[in-house]
Ligand SMILES: Nc1nc2c(ncn2[C@@H]2O[C@H](COP(=O)(O)OP(=O)(O)O)[C@@H](O)[C@H]2O)c(=O)[nH]1
């Protein structure tokens with residue numbers, strides 16, 4: 478048990494889950510935090526420091542996959558500079574050929590450089606693979622409630638007995654049971670953060686010119702557009718539009734890009750301080 482040295486608070490420093498700290502002498506199991514080491518990064522929702530990976534969790538069914546929301550979380554994870562894993566849960570709820578429609582989606586994300594997993598607590602599919610990939614990292618879970626984030630942690634660390642909550646029948650939306658942010662140790666150097674889920678992501682701090690940087694497949698084509706600063710909407714000689722026509726990039730990802738762009742532009746009209754200096 479540690480408390481923070483008073484002068485840390487005086488300096489306005491807020492301790493975060495995930496912080497590395499220096500602790501003075503420990504007496505009777507109690508110590509004092511003397512300083513906080515520099516943070517590699519810092520998320521605001523959830524409030525955690527020094528995260529390596531975002532594990533974005535969505536179920537294939539119950540609740541049904543919401544790709545627009547998924548890409549919204551991918552976008553914020555990209556902005557935070559995190560590695561990205563995408564985990565599709567509850568594959569046991571699909572009929573035999575039900576997975577086919579998800580394979581194209583998985584392929585699209587893999588082409589972006591993200592790791593994609595399919596899991597089921599009923600069959601045990603996928604967990605060993607995830608476990609190996611997480612080793613030595615601090616990961617934060619994200620995703621709507623009811624998709625199986627807490628169940629995923631329970632699978633990765635049996636015996637923890639975290640409370641998962643059945644998806645309520647009414648509206649098939651999950652109830653919220655994960656209230657506090659906590660860092661769970663999976664092994665010596667592997668940690669995972671269970672979170673209340675990213676609920677409202679308001680795309681704060683984005684500017685239209687930079688949005689494409691956070692879409693790997695669009696970013697990769699940007700250099701081939703005729704005009705520098707091309708936003709890939711209606712400009713002539715746009716390599717992204719060309720790739721779309723030839724089905725070289727997924728149209729749904731591009732549509733999400735367009736929606737986010739529109740949203741960010743509208744926001745900047747009302748709060749021009751988001752603009753580039
Ligand atoms: N059929 C099935 N149900 C699952 C699976 N994973 C989680 N669930 C169920 O989905 C509900 C929500 O799970 P929970 O882990 O609490 O979701 P969270 O809100 O994202 O933490 C619970 O009733 C779980 O038992 C799975 O792989 N297959």
Ligand SMILES: [Mg+2]
Nearest residue numbers: 626627654655
């Ligand atoms: Mg939970």
Ligand SMILES: [Zn+2]
Nearest residue numbers: 702707709715
């Ligand atoms: Zn372009």
